[in-house]
Amino acid sequence: MRSQTTEILRFTTAGSVDDGKSTLIGRLLYDSKSIFQDQLESVKSSSINRGFDYIDLSLLTDGLKSEREQGITIDVAYRYFATPKRKFIIADTPGHIQYTRNMVTGASTANLAIILIDARKGMLEQTHRHSFIASLLRIPHAIVCINKMDLVDYSQEVYDTIVQDFKAFSSKLDIKDVQFIPISALHGDNVVNRSDNMNWYKGSTLMYHLENVHISSDYNHVDCRFPLQSVIRPHTIEHQDFRGFAGRIDGGVFKPGDRVKALPSGFLSTIKTIELNGKDVKEASAPMSVIMTLEDEIDISRGDMIVRENNVPTISQDIEVLVTWMNQKPLLNRAKVIVMHTTKECVAMVKELKYKVDINTLHRIQDIEKVEMNEIARISLRVSKPLFFDSYKRNRQTGSIILIDEQTNETIGAGMII
CATH class of the missing domain: 2.40.30.10 (Translation factors)
Structure with a gap:
């Protein structure tokens, strides 16, 4: 059942102003062929009007007019794209100190954070801030992209120094899975395609990592938590006695036959059926949205929670x-x-x-x-x-x-x- 639904990876991008976040997202969209021809033509003509001798891919993402005028990102912009392996939702968050709240908004639902560092500048105060927020929000995976490698002659020494600096700082934080990738978003090195300029780097490209990072175990599959959104009573002749409880599973794995407890009442019952997309299923886990029915008539309403009998929050x-x-x-x-x-x-x-x-x-x-x-x-x-x-x-x-x-x-x- 799970293999048929394409997994969605939500990731957030964070970095200081001018670290190249918008260019990186533009490059991901462009090289993975996820943009329309008319968008591309518009960006090409804008780039020519500005006197650039290259396509400025950052224009693909800077949607707000005030950003385009200043060439910076404010507010959180969400982008969607897909490859045959996965669907992606990007939360593009601003780099400015005064937008911590936007970074928190964008990162709160993310499976992964891309932290950008300018190879010429190394670790900045903003890098500390963004890494701390990623750790605070318990984003399970982080990729540190050391960008603008073309401006430091693709130097392995520069890359190694930044990696060591980041590791020393992040040892105080709680980020479990950190990967480092040297890239040039402007030229596309190691973003979607492997770079010929950095033969010393043996790791994967950014896109390969985004497509293959393991996220299904990021959810808590131990503690069963099912907060109720609504009670479904169809009131039709065919389903006169149907009483289903709809909501999104926020933890654990539920199966028909499981003994469960309703909170706050504490009443016990057994799961009769679980329905997903109109079909009965043998088990359901976080973060699926399902309809459950119980063997007993229990008074439950929105805001209540169904949990396991011996595992209560x-x-x-x-x-x-x-x-x-x-x-x-x-x-x-x-x-x-x-x-x-x-x-x-x-x-x-x-x-x-x-x-x-x-x-x-x-x-x-x-x-x-x-x-x-x-x-x-x-x-x-x-x-x-x-x-x-x-x-x-x-x-x-x-x-x-x-x-x-x-x-x-x-x-x-x-x-x-x-």
């Missing part, structure tokens, strides 16, 4: 969160916010602002009175209804929350439960 109204603040107005103690967690929504109050994290040194800043936009801080929340959660370290889906402004309905923060 933490149930509490007090949560400790590492939050990235995304609003112009600072976060203050005793503030009221709306919390969204899996399919549940409730009101919460900030009990305590504990400390802020200095993203560049990884040090804690104690005794804080507020959290400003783009800052990352540890806070305590008290929610109005019990949440069923795991730590973010254990499960990225059941361990994350979104904070929403009560008045404006804006998203004002994203949090990882500690």
Whole structure:
């Protein structure tokens, strides 16, 4: 069943301004033949108008007008492309210090992060920042692309030095799988096609790695978690008694016949059927969206969770969160916010602002009175209804929350439960 559906790899790109992120994405799209002829013609004419003697592939991705004028990327832009092996969703995030929140937004659902480093400049403050955020968000895989190798005469020495510097820094972080690739996005070296200019490099190209990196085990397949999105009652003659529970599996593997518990009621039942895309299946795992039916009539509704009888998440109204603040107005103690967690929504109050994290040194800043936009801080929340959660370290889906402004309905923060 799984082999028929093409796997989707979500990846995010991060680097300092002018490290060549947009050119790299343009090169991936161009060399993998994922752009339309009219797009290409438009980019060619724009490049000629600017006086370039080459096709500026970065123009393929810089969609916002203000970016095109400044030649930089602001906001998060999502790109989609596919090869016969995989489908890809790219979150192209900005390199500026003032856009930490965008980097967090783009990286929160990613399986993989591409961190770009300019071969001439080496490790910068931004490299530290982006690597720390990738580690904080527990992105399972990282590829460090050392770009602009053509401007350092494809020097192995320059490449080796940057690799050593990155390894020394990342030893303090929690990134399990890191690969290094020397590239030139402008000329296409080691992006989709192997480079003739770097015979000393024996590893794979960027595209080969993106197509083959193993991501199916990135989800937690141990702890069974099924937050309910809706209850399905068709009310037709044929299905008078049908009562299905629809949602996305956020952890574990479920099979018909499994004993399960409904939260918060604690009632026990057995899974009768699991339906995926209109067909009954023998098992379903994260991140599939399915409809389950149970043997017993249990009162369950949106926001409840189906779990295994002997494997229950933490149930509490007090949560400790590492939050990235995304609003112009600072976060203050005793503030009221709306919390969204899996399919549940409730009101919460900030009990305590504990400390802020200095993203560049990884040090804690104690005794804080507020959290400003783009800052990352540890806070305590008290929610109005019990949440069923795991730590973010254990499960990225059941361990994350979104904070929403009560008045404006804006998203004002994203949090990882500690």
